[in-house]
Amino acid sequence: MRAVCVVDTALVTAFGDGPVALWRGLSAGQSAIAPLRRFDSGRYQSRLAACVPDLKADGDDSLLLPLLERLLRQLQPVPADSR
Numbered sequence: 001m002r003a004v005c006v007v008d009t010a011l012v013t014a015f016g017d018g019p020v021a022l023w024r025g026l027s028a029g030q031s032a033i034a035p036l037r038r039f040d041s042g043r044y045q046s047r048l049a050a051c052v053p054d055l056k057a058d059g060d061d062s063l064l065l066p067l068l069e070r071l072l073r074q075l076q077p078v079p080a081d082s083r
Helices: 019-027 064-073
Strands: none
C-alpha cells in the first residue's frame, strides 16, 4: 500500500469559498439552501437550491470554468517530495 498525504484543501460551496466558510455556516446551524434565482425554476419540482454565490459566466457559457478558477485560486503549490 502507498502512503497518501493531503497537502491542501479547496472548496467552493453555497456558504462561500474555502473550508472556513463552510465550517462557519455548518457550525452556526445555517442552511445554504434558498429560493433559486439564477434561472426560471417553474418547471422543476423544487424552487430551492444551494447555489454558489457570485458565480457568473459570460453569456451562455458554462459555469464550470469560473467555478474551477475559484477553486484553483485557493490551492497552494504542491510541496516537493521530502523523502
